[in-house]
Amino acid sequence: MAGAGETVIDSQSTHVLPLEFQRRYPVLVRGDGVWVEDASGKRYLDAMSGGSMAATLGHGRKDIIAAAKAQAAKLAYVHNERLTNPAQELLAAELAGVAPGGFTRVRFVTGGAEANEMALQLARRYHVDRGDSGRWQVISPAQAYHGPTMATLALTGRPGLKRPFEPYMSEHHHIPPSTWRFDPTGEQALEALDRVVEASGPGTISAYFCEPVSAAALPAYSPPKRFWEGLAERRAKHGFLICFDEIVTGIGRTGHWFAAESLPIVPDIIATAKGLGAGYAAIGAVLCGSHVYDAVAGGSRKFTLGHTWDGAPLSCAVGLAVMHALKQEGLIERVRERGPQLRDELAKALDGVTMVHEVRGRGYLLGIEYVDPRDGRSYLPPDLRTAGRVDDVAFENGLITYSTMPTRDGFAGDQTLFAPPFTSTDAELAEMVARYAASIRQVANELESKLQASPVA
């Protein structure tokens, strides 16, 4: 992955248990704005906000660092089980102030999977406290990612992610995504939902759990309007809750505080994480509508399970500074206004590259989907690992991207996420687009000769 002269760590020379054993890991040592630098001094444009879409404000923000330092000096840590602290209280109020109407309560956690798992527990608590304890199963789109814990892995339908851990997982239900390839209107997904509800029994379903706009699993994809309307009708009829995984989309990524704002449906529970700490603190949150809170308040009055770092002063102070910066600098408005233009610029720069099927997105959550250029429709042959090659070439060209090749799961092929920090200047965005387009053209050229020897997938 790393080019000449860069310092890399490989699985033979490290004590870290790596995620991918065959990968060589470039060593990044500092960051400044939308740039990061490796140990050899080579600089890269960070088109993925820290690689995971968390670093929404870029690197080296003095205001966030100062807020963390001040809080650490005053009171870094107390546990929220029997104690609270001003930073937790203030951040909860701030979040309730920007959340969809009726979302009045917030519980903090330390990351995305924890937030999703807490949302799952809260949905179950809601039903149990209303005397409806038969409800526990979840319906979710198969092509999704909700985290690596056993409970959150069980919420995806991707065998490639789950297989070895399946003995630990509860059985939930999955429906196919309503993408252009499978179900452009969303009607088939609604029919699949109906079949699952009927087969399982409406009284067994606790929640429908989904990303309102997908992240890595289907970059920047969101189901058509009809699907959301049909989902709301079925919630009203069958009594399950709707949980939105806004781990990526929450706190501005799509040009709204929450992506829910831009959809014709209001969820009951929202889980968010990455952008709340903006890469400066490990923090996530679960937010719920007052009807969910009221059910627990009028029932067991308990929602007691939590983690050591939930609501800690240090991470909440960072969250407050992040929200302050987003408001003060009008960054969410900037993402909302600039996002469509960025999408058009990407599409224009990729014009004529036949393996690019679509450039889609909302705000600064953009996705590029690749197809086999020979028919403009099929997945690329998986053994060519085209998306992986995109990331490698981009990296050589000084650009950080994130691509996925989940073809074996059946619902998606090679694709790339493009998710820059909200603070990127026009010139930086233009340079990211230029480096990305140059990388794609190089990969497309290489692909041409490889495809001559390969059957259509």
Ligand SMILES: Cc1ncc(COP(=O)(O)O)c(C=O)c1O
């Ligand atoms: C949509 C989505 N949900 C959940 C998660 C899990 O979050 P975390 O890695 O913070 O546990 C991720 C992480 O990438 C994600 O993209």
